[in-house]
Amino acid sequence: MALNALAEAANQAIANDSQFVLNVLSDVGKALYFPKGILSQSAEAKAKANRYNATIGIATDPEGPMHLDCVHQYFNDMDPKDLYPYAPSPGKPELRTFWADKQREETPSLGDQLCSLPMVTNALTHGLSLAGELFLNSGDTVLVPNKLWGNYRLTWEVRQGAKIKTFDFFTDDLKAFNQEAFQAALDAEKGKKLVVVLNFPNNPSGYSPSKDEAAAMVASLTAAAESGTQLIVICDDAYYGMFYEDQCATESIFGALAHAHENLLAIKIDGATKEEFVWGLRVGFITYGIKNGTEALYTALEQKTGGAIRGGVSNISHASQSIVLKALASAEFRTQQAEKVSILRDRANKTKEVCEQEQYADCWDVYPFNAGYFMCLRIKDVDAEALRLHLLDEHGLGTISLGTTDLRVAFSCLEVDQIEDVFERIAAGVRSLRGVSVS
Ligand SMILES: Cc1ncc(COP(=O)(O)O)c(C=O)c1O
Numbered sequence: 001m002a003l004n005a006l007a008e009a010a011n012q013a014i015a016n017d018s019q020f021v022l023n024v025l026s027d028v029g030k031a032l033y034f035p036k037g038i039l040s041q042s043a044e045a046k047a048k049a050n051r052y053n054a055t056i057g058i059a060t061d062p063e064g065p066m067h068l069d070c071v072h073q074y075f076n077d078m079d080p081k082d083l084y085p086y087a088p089s090p091g092k093p094e095l096r097t098f099w100a101d102k103q104r105e106e107t108p109s110l111g112d113q114l115c116s117l118p119m120v121t122n123a124l125t126h127g128l129s130l131a132g133e134l135f136l137n138s139g140d141t142v143l144v145p146n147k148l149w150g151n152y153r154l155t156w157e158v159r160q161g162a163k164i165k166t167f168d169f170f171t172d173d174l175k176a177f178n179q180e181a182f183q184a185a186l187d188a189e190k191g192k193k194l195v196v197v198l199n200f201p202n203n204p205s206g207y208s209p210s211k212d213e214a215a216a217m218v219a220s221l222t223a224a225a226e227s228g229t230q231l232i233v234i235c236d237d238a239y240y241g242m243f244y245e246d247q248c249a250t251e252s253i254f255g256a257l258a259h260a261h262e263n264l265l266a267i268k269i270d271g272a273t274k275e276e277f278v279w280g281l282r283v284g285f286i287t288y289g290i291k292n293g294t295e296a297l298y299t300a301l302e303q304k305t306g307g308a309i310r311g312g313v314s315n316i317s318h319a320s321q322s323i324v325l326k327a328l329a330s331a332e333f334r335t336q337q338a339e340k341v342s343i344l345r346d347r348a349n350k351t352k353e354v355c356e357q358e359q360y361a362d363c364w365d366v367y368p369f370n371a372g373y374f375m376c377l378r379i380k381d382v383d384a385e386a387l388r389l390h391l392l393d394e395h396g397l398g399t400i401s402l403g404t405t406d407l408r409v410a411f412s413c414l415e416v417d418q419i420e421d422v423f424e425r426i427a428a429g430v431r432s433l434r435g436v437s438v439s
């Protein structure tokens with residue numbers, strides 16, 4: 001099928017500034033465009049139709065958007081115009097600008113690097129899925145650590161037909177990020193197109209790298225790009241800000257990657273879901289950065305991403321976007337967020353104190369954790385799924401098994417005074433399944 005003229009124009013704009021970016025777009029990515037039609041005619045009318053505006057697909061009355069009192073009663077201090085009309089497909093402009101400022105403030109390593117304006121997604125899952133749509137053809141490789149959020153498989157393997165390859169996330173002694181394994185995995189793909197996913201703080205392990213580890217990753221990726229690998233690095237920053245130990249790098253690795261190399265497109269997937277404790281509101285963002293990226297290049301990428309949003313979900317909940325914007329702009333926001341993070345830090349500290357006790361050394365090894373919501377145990381001698389079922393049936397304790405050895409515990413939803421009992425029960429479960437009598 002011939003490409004739409006708008007797609008051709010966007011591709012040309014991309015090629016003018018980065019042949020690399022055009023090359024790494026998927027076939028769908030190359031075909032995407034932001035439609036004019038109804039959207040642009042409505043936008044023109046919004047600016048000029050000062051007598052009657054009969055363009056928009058909502059219903060209005062003299063006060064503004066028509067709405068029902070039985071709906072509006074649930075909103076406090078919210079103007080109907082910020083709730084009921086459609087938001088633009090790329091997102092509410094004020095929210096996009098606010099988020100861009102927030103990203104910059106939290107990521108000094110971005111310096112004055114130009115990035116795209118964040119586009120609003122239906123939370124992070126949608127952002128990850130958009131990145132797949134735009135940059136993955138069937139058969140392309142996605143490199144992820146072997147500690148990964150399982151949904152990546154649905155998003156990229158099942159829906160896009162990509163191949164997921166993994167590398168060992170931790171060193172054998174479970175003390176650090178496995179830089180050697182990461183380097184070897186990059187070397188194996190030298191010269192090819194490769195999508196790399198870095199998710200820090202990590203789900204399921206709860207690990208975030210030190211500054212030195214992050215710098216080594218950036219150096220390896222930059223060298224890979226220099227040697228001809230066509231890199232797209234997706235930074236899944238879902239748990240950004242939940243750092244519990246001094247050694248954690250507190251900046252997203254996106255900051256350094258966004259100006260690392262012309263053969264490396266960095267994509268930041270972040271959002272309010274976990275950071276702002278609003279899981280069900282579904283507000284996330286997708287942002288692009290590449291060395292020497294120009295306004296024109298980012299505009300074309302935004303048009304394509306906007307087209308993918310328009311064609312997939314049309315636009316994201318206006319009510320959710322307005323609530324998140326108001327919360328971010330609130331003078332209380334940072335204090336309230338820090339209070340919640342501090343509660344999570346106390347839980348993480350207690351979990352560490354308990355799960356690393358000598359009395360449990362026969363039951364599990366503990367994967368390193370210092371951030372996020374979770375921690376993982378490497379269970380000794382007992383199948384993790386059998387243990388999970390046993391813990392559910394015999395102890396009423398819910399955990400997640402991953403593969404044959406790993407058990408994920410979300411300390412984010414345990415009270416500090418419950419944590420000791422949880423690990424005692426897990427140990428009792430391991431010993432009981434091994435047939436060792438439990439005292
Ligand atoms: C690593 C990671 N990325 C992305 C997501 C998706 O988050 P959202 O609920 O914002 O779609 C999750 C949610 O569990 C996650 O753990």
